Amino acid sequence: MMTDMATERSRSTVEEEVERVVEQSKELHEAAASLISKASKEAQILRLRALSVDTSILKLRSSIDSLLSHRRLDPKLADKLEDELNRARCILDDGEASSFLPGKAQGRFLKMFIGPIDVRATRKDVQLKVKQEYNRFRDRTAFLFLLFPSALLVLRSWIWNRCLPAFPVQLYQAWLLFLYTGLALRENILRVNGSDIRSWWIYHHYCAMAMALVSLTWEIKGQPNCVEKQRGVELFLQWAMMQGVAMLLQNRYQRQRLYTRIALGKAKRMDVVWGETAGVDGQLWLLCPILFVLQGFEAYVGLLLLQTAFVGVVSEWQVIFCGILLILMAVGNFENTVQTLVAKSRFKAKMKKSKSKQEFD
Incomplete structure (x- = not known):
């Protein structure tokens, strides 16, 4: 009971x-x-x-x-x-x-990868974390951009008898596809969150993604005449090494310049570098020649690929496609760099004119 x-x-x-x-x-x-x-x-x-x-x-x-x-x-x-x-x-x-200002609409690229999800952060500290992660990603990939092709070229001379096997090159192209996709995604998210990043650099990464994807299907032919057939690949790896050095310089100099612009009230904390030439005067003397040489070398590699395709050495459609893309990207980079330099020159002239007026008065 x-x-x-x-x-x-x-x-x-x-x-x-x-x-x-x-x-x-x-x-x-x-x-x-x-x-x-x-x-x-x-x-x-x-x-x-x-x-x-x-x-x-x-x-x-x-x-x-x-x-x-x-x-x-x-x-x-x-x-x-x-x-x-x-x-x-x-x-x-x-x-x-x-966060209460009207934001930029999400593009098709973001919607294709993540769907109709709003990626705009409502808090400023979250927005800044997005930008910091973008900067860290650029820093990490700059070292890999330099290390990867350097290792391939060294192994080509020491071990592979100046004839690259297909797998390491395709592995490198797969990494490039991951790199440019990651950069494009992060830059689209930055734009939605108020960054002033130029549209060309995002389009440039779209082109680079397409080139990396196509080059994965590019047959890396061996002997006979391996050196002649892989001349375009060798030049592309050399260009990638130069690009890695330029990226390291850009990441350092442009970040210093952006901090200065933020302190002067001429830029927002969510902004990223203004193109490839957002350095101070002394740094521009170092960066500009490197950038113009890179762009010229990029166009030269593209022309060489087209030449090898049309003379019958390597006549696959992938070679023609990659050659055209390299030339288009080189022209776009050159045009954007010149526009940035012109805008910077006009701004400096305006500042000098304003300063001279104040001294005269």
Whole structure:
């Protein structure tokens, strides 16, 4: 009898506990739903306010330019007002309010890989972690970009009797496909989160992905005439070594330059390097010749591949495709580098003119 009563009491206690847990779950669900609804409404209000401030900055800049063009505003006052607007823009873009500004639409590339998922971070610290991971990825791959082709060329001379076997080269091309896909994904995510990265560099990585994918199917022929048939592969590996050195220099110099621009209020923390020439003056004297030589050598490798295809040494369609892509990428890189240098030169001329006016006054 006592055992039955104890069992009944235990069962009743368990039922009560279950009911209590269910009620707590319902209350927690309602509280969470209320909080989310409230946060959503407040976020919408902040989104409208951020859009209003952003529109006001654009209108004020347009008004200042219009007054200057009609000589209705003192240039000194205009410069001061521009500085204040730049400060407001940096506060808006570089602070927590940036997540409430309208973001760039996700491209087809991101949707193809991850689907219609919003990758925009709502918190600034998360956005900065995305950028830091991008920088770390570039640093790691720069060393591998230099090490991988160097090892292949050394082994080619020492062990493989100047005739590369197919597997190591295809392994390298597979790594290139992974590298450029990773860079393109990270750069698309950075753009969605407010980075100013130029579109060309993303398109350049699309072309490089296509070339790496096609070259995986490229038959690396051996003897006879192995050296002649693999001349394009040898030159491509030499170009990759030069690219690795340039990437190491770029990563160091451009990051230093970006830190300076952020400190001066001329760039946002989410920005990345402006093309390949965002260095300071002394660094540009070192980087520019390297970059132009690289671009010329890239075009030369592309022309050599086309030549080997048309004279019948290696006539596969992959050779023609890779040759055309290399030439297109070299031309695009050269054009973008020149545009960056011209923009930098104009900016420096504008700054010198403004400084000389202030000294004259």
